[in-house]
Amino acid sequence: MVAAAPPPAMPPAEAVTTLVTPARVAPHGWTTYRVRPGDTLDGIAARHRTTIGALVARNHVRDPGLIHPGDRLQVPRTSAARSGSTPARSGTTHVVRPGETVSGIAARYGASVSGVLKANGLTARTLIHPGDRLVVRGSRSAPRTSAARATKRSTGGAGRTYTVRPGDTLSDIAQRYGTTAGRIAAASHVSTRSLLQVGQRLRIPGASSAHPVPDSFAGVTYPDAVVAAARRNHATLATRSVPSRSQVRELVARTARRHGVDPRLALAISYQESGWNQRAVSPANAVGVMQVIPSAGDWASSLVGRRLDLLDAEDNVTAGVVMLRALGRSTSSTRTTVAAYYQGLASVQSRGMYADTRHYVRSVMALRATM
Incomplete structure (x- = not known):
């Protein structure tokens, strides 16, 4: 995540504690959330229907503007657990690959986007990241082979250099180039927990053996000219700044x-x-x-x-x-x-x-x- 200006001053955790009660903040109890690349405390609070103050108090956060991927936070459950335990999750488990979206994963398994969101306790505002595991309840137990082939990556190739822009995160850059945050971090000799700085130069490892834009989807293979145009557009967009x-x-x-x-x-x-x-x-x-x-x-x-x-x-x-x-x-x-x-x-x-x-x-x- 690019380093930003410090957030407005917040009351200490002790002061926040007096403003909230566990029953009101977490009527269904608490669960553990692992911070992902790109997460902010206000985003996590919104996702779990709570406030920054409640998270600060529960987790004794010293600096609300500085959380790191991999940190574990106590957050309110958004619904009651079944049979006194965590909600049951059945279906196929899909490991998110670079460049994937919830809608694309849903289509691949014959599921609805809303169903995937609900099954995983997500909202339309939730970011997913490579390596995340999603439960998918669809009409197919495995993704279509054409889509699966399209996501295979190679570790070969000489790679290229990328200059960090405002708003960039390792996961965003990885998605843009069809690789993983871990591979970029390793090639650039940085940690996946590192804050990126505008102007910093990163090494993007090897080109993909399969293009991020495949030639077919949902059983339909598209004409070569159409696929070539799509790949040109993909390459152009990879070099442009786009809104979050x-x-x-x-x-x-x-x-x-x-x-x-x-x-x-x-x-x-x-x-x-x-x-x-x-x-x-x-x-x-x-x-x-x-x-x-x-x-x-x-x-x-x-x-x-x-x-x-x-x-x-x-x-x-x-x-x-x-x-x-x-x-x-x-x-x-x-x-x-x-x-x-x-x-x-x-x-x-x-x-x-x-x-x-x-x-x-x-x-x-x-x-x-x-x-």
């Missing part, structure tokens, strides 16, 4: 309100599509936060009266939002609008919703209720 997930969330909501679109719907679709990640590129060359393909980008450009750059986060979000607005005006229900965004309006009108479209709609509608 929280910044993307604000951007989507703001853009939706400006164009008269339900912000919760736009947030749900953008999360389902990319996990609010502007660097996401699919084998179909669907790009960015809203996963817009070039032809759809041309249509969106005609709707706003100017050329939209899908590699720019603001333009990408604008494209998705104005398409949602146009689809909403051409359909009789929100569910049909969502289906049309995924499957195409003409296809939905002539053929009805495909099975995977119905699954997509259910997931988006469930996410919308949480936004």
Whole structure:
């Protein structure tokens, strides 16, 4: 995590203790949380429906602005444990790989995004990181082989140098280059717990043997020209600064309100599509936060009266939002609008919703209720 200015002064733990009681702060008791790269105390507090003060008091935190990956914190349980123990978790365990999002993992196992979030006690704002273990309850017990092949990495290659920018974390950089935070740390002779400094130079180990953008997904293999264009876009986005997930969330909501679109719907679709990640590129060359393909980008450009750059986060979000607005005006229900965004309006009108479209709609509608 890049070193930041010190946070505002906070009362000592002893003072905070007098303001809260265990029953009010943690009605379901406490559990242990392991700090991940990129975590902040306020983010952990929001995720576990508590306050920074309560975490400071419970964990005797000396400096709320300085927590490290691997630290263990006591946090409130967000729901009652079953049979007096931790909640039961059944299903397939998936180990998160570099570049993966919750929506991509859900699609790979035939599960819904909302189902994966619920099964793991996550929210749409939760960051996942390489090495995390997620329980997935889907219609398939293993991921599709094409997707699994796409995530294989090689340890070979000469590598390259990267200069740290504001907001960078090791996990973000690793995701960008298809490697792991541990490998970058080892190659750069730093610790995974180290604070990164703007301008610091890191060594990115070896190129991947398989491109981060595969040539197929969900059983569909895409034309060489389409995949090549997708890989060019992926390479371009890897070199650009992009907004953080929280910044993307604000951007989507703001853009939706400006164009008269339900912000919760736009947030749900953008999360389902990319996990609010502007660097996401699919084998179909669907790009960015809203996963817009070039032809759809041309249509969106005609709707706003100017050329939209899908590699720019603001333009990408604008494209998705104005398409949602146009689809909403051409359909009789929100569910049909969502289906049309995924499957195409003409296809939905002539053929009805495909099975995977119905699954997509259910997931988006469930996410919308949480936004």
